[in-house]
Amino acid sequence: MDFYYSPRGSGCRTVIMVAKALGLELNKKLVNTIDKDQLKPEFVKLNPQHTIPTLVDNGLSIWESRAIAVYLIEQYGKDDSLFPKDPRKQALVNQRLYFDMGTLYDSFAKYYYPLFHTGKPGSDEDFKKIETSFEYLNIFLEGQDYVAGDQLTVADIAILSTVSTFDIVDFDLSKYPNVVRWYANAKKVTPGWDENWSGLLQLKAVFDARKAAAKFLNFSGSGATIALLKMDLYNMSGSPSTRAVIMTAKAVGVELNSIQVNTFVGEQLKPEFVKINPQHTIPTLVDNGFVIWETRAIVVYLVEQYGKDDSLYPKDPQKQALINQLLYFDMGTLYEAIAKYFFPLLRTGKPGTQENFEKLVAAFNLLNTFLEGQDYVAGSQLSVADIVILATVSTTEMVEFDLEQFPNVIRWYKNAQKVTPGWDENLERIQSAKKFLAENLIEKL
DSSP states (O other): OEEEEOTTOHHHHHHHHHHHHHTOOOEEEEOOTTTTGGGSHHHHHHOTTOOSOEEEETTEEEESHHHHHHHHHHHHOSSSSSSOSSHHHHHHHHHHHHHIIIIIHHHHHHHHHHHHHHSSOOOHHHHHHHHHHHHHHHHHTTTOSSSSSSSOOHHHHHHHHHHHHHHHTTOOOTTOHHHHHHHHHHHHHSTTHHHHHHHHHHHHHHHHHHHHHHHHHHHHTOOOOOOTTOEEEEEOTTOHHHHHHHHHHHHHTOOEEEEEOOGGGTGGGSHHHHHHOTTOOSSEEEETTEEEESHHHHHHHHHHHHOSSSTTSOSSHHHHHHHHHHHHHIIIIIHHHHHHHHTHHHHHSSOOOHHHHHHHHHHHHHHHHHTTTOSSSSSSSOOHHHHHHHHHHGGGGGSOOOGGGOHHHHHHHHHHHHHSTTHHHHHHHHHHHHHHHHHHHHHHO
16 A cells, blocks of 8 residues: 655544554655645646545545545454444544544644744634634543543544644643543554654654744744745855855755844844754754754755755765865865955955965965866766855955956856856845945945
């Protein structure tokens, strides 16, 4: 059986626990909804509603988690304990399943999902519906160890998936003692609980990242919004590091949710940001709860995680080593030289020392040597090393620096502008930063 799913989804976790209870092995196929895998023609052919989870069993395609769960039990269950054949018992199980979908889980979706879209939860009325839903569940469980009858059923499993989802968003269950008692027992007796919790921890990471981002945005007064399951890039518009990440994202077809961090006023030191990145550096990428910083680590991650092939960062050890060498050269030599000589302009209105300038020229001479007879900085095709170094070299557009003395760099630079996705946006950001620099230099001088 092929099982199209996401480990974070409540419905997906329901099916996984039911399959575990039945001793069934699912051939799990991860559906990345960020990349819109669910909209690909081959998936829509299986499920025109393009929802997950979706199960394909010997040509039968079925979706909606509760329908899948009941099908698995009736088709493969050794007995009918999880979904009784007795009409009355079965009716009670069905009632609880519909309650889960239409009331309990629906209340979660209406209150918590807006957090992912806008950075804010639903209304007070939406939260009241959650409380009402739990009040009902608490009544159902009065004097009961299970939600539908006197033994574990598929209704317990589905509701366990939902209640545990509330658990990771820190909803206070203590006001519902019957639910608390049932929940503690259900975790012990339900097969597959560990995998359910593992998926929830992934969801919690996403939730916590969104919550922290929302708090940061609210604190900083940014007008940005948080998009559902998109990557948040905390950045400063004109920085070479930011521009390198943006061009790489463009090259692999990834959309970034840009969140500006104004380092001039110390926003990177706010507790909300330090919680995300204790080193409080930018750019910082948050991808569904996974946090990574340092530009070159970010660009490699984007290519390896989302690239359609390995052309920008080959898997071949020798090609990869050459790219890594140039990335380290950029960070430790070229970018370092630009930072030491030009960045003091932002603080004092004057560039660095003559010694700093000589190190800058030496760095460009090295790059010029690397590019002798080469169209790209590392190998025979565009790579992340070109993109990162392009972001660094283009920083000279903001200030007076003669690139003409480095003919190989000039030749490479002109070509790189043509072949690198996102160059236009890179240039726009440079021009904006140049204007900002000019205005601030006037004030300083």
